[in-house]
Amino acid sequence: MFAPSAVSDFSFGSDASGCADATSAAPDVAVASPADFSRIGLIGFGAFGRLIARYAPAGVRLLAHDAAPEAADAYPPASCSLSRVSLAEAASCPLVVLAAPVAATATICRQIAPWLRPGTLVVDVGSVKVQPVADMVANLPAHVEIAGLHPLFGPQSAADGLAGLRLVVCPVRGRRVFRLAALLKAGFGLETQFATPDEHDREMAMVQGVTHMVARLVASLDERPTRMATRSYALLMQAVDMVRRDNPAVFDAIALRNPFVAGVQEQFFEAAVALRDDLAARRAALTDVEPQPCARVAAAS
The missing domain is CATH 3.40.50.720 (NAD(P)-binding Rossmann-like Domain)
Structure with missing residues (x-):
């Protein structure tokens, strides 16, 4: 106040x-x-x-x-x-x-x-x-x-x-x-x-566009443990909580109505897919680790 x-x-x-x-x-x-x-x-x-x-x-x-x-x-x-x-x-x-x-x-x-x-x-x-x-x-x-x-x-x-x-x-x-x-x-x-409006939206495409996408993705995960949370994890959860309760219209404006956000989203998801594929290939080469599915995947199979 x-x-x-x-x-x-x-x-x-x-x-x-x-x-x-x-x-x-x-x-x-x-x-x-x-x-x-x-x-x-x-x-x-x-x-x-x-x-x-x-x-x-x-x-x-x-x-x-x-x-x-x-x-x-x-x-x-x-x-x-x-x-x-x-x-x-x-x-x-x-x-x-x-x-x-x-x-x-x-x-x-x-x-x-x-x-x-x-x-x-x-x-x-x-x-x-x-x-x-x-x-x-x-x-x-x-x-x-x-x-x-x-x-x-x-x-x-x-x-x-x-x-x-x-x-x-x-x-x-x-x-x-x-x-x-x-x-x-x-x-x-x-x-x-x-x-200028252009300067604002160019910067917000990354600042808010990525933040709100990450928050929505993390919020959709099945588990959010806290008992052994690290400082970095706690800060991530704090950031998620700050935006995940926003009115859906706020997310739509940030994710859809910024003319510069589509390119940032494309880069973000391309990087996510590349990381997923890289981890899958490296994991397949391991012989001493048995991957366990998350609860949602296990229930669906």
């Missing part, structure tokens, strides 16, 4: 400086102040949406919308002002956070477009960036600012606070995201890294 002293010096609220009067461009529409993050529209209230509610400062009004019926039971006590609202109300905030599955980005953008005010900053927090950024650019009006964010952590990693955790920022259109990144760093101790 962040230290109270850090929050006392941290304000998402608007101030007079840098607040350009852009109403002349669209006199019939209220314009978001460039410095105003005191109202945040949150579209999607899954695990990460609840994490945002947990850490949002007390002065923030968080207006959350989730079309899933089960989301109504997931609204926890929060330090900020948290309300469940319509899609239109969430989209009318100066900062709109898309915390829904990556596959839904284009549809959500088309749905919220009529309610977005000039100057609004729209960000997504998905695990991949090329596709959702392209969807936002294609489906959001030209008068809003756009950025892709990827928090390199989840609810388990953030259980003890946000300080030292990393956030990748992909600026796309407008400059308000730089102020937001500075506020998140100053208020919560998040380490911000800037990248």
Whole structure:
């Protein structure tokens, strides 16, 4: 949890400086102040949406919308002002956070477009960036600012606070995201890294693509002994546990919607097959070891 002293010096609220009067461009529409993050529209209230509610400062009004019926039971006590609202109300905030599955980005953008005010900053927090950024650019009006964010952590990693955790920022259109990144760093101790969507997805193809594949494969094994666990095994199991409970949509985004992950997957499985074949050939040459099948193979035979 962040230290109270850090929050006392941290304000998402608007101030007079840098607040350009852009109403002349669209006199019939209220314009978001460039410095105003005191109202945040949150579209999607899954695990990460609840994490945002947990850490949002007390002065923030968080207006959350989730079309899933089960989301109504997931609204926890929060330090900020948290309300469940319509899609239109969430989209009318100066900062709109898309915390829904990556596959839904284009549809959500088309749905919220009529309610977005000039100057609004729209960000997504998905695990991949090329596709959702392209969807936002294609489906959001030209008068809003756009950025892709990827928090390199989840609810388990953030259980003890946000300080030292990393956030990748992909600026796309407008400059308000730089102020937001500075506020998140100053208020919560998040380490911000800037990248293009391509740079992000190229690196995440290995960083997350391999991690989640290994976790899914290890989690599918029959036995996970702990009585004589080595340190390296314990660390592997810890890594597996950190990702194996993720929403299936998270795995699908990482494993299917990153344009650079297919090549990494092909290399990974080619290496796995080559290792299997090498071990089988060397094992066949042994005369003093009798291989024993695992329980699942023995039961099937």
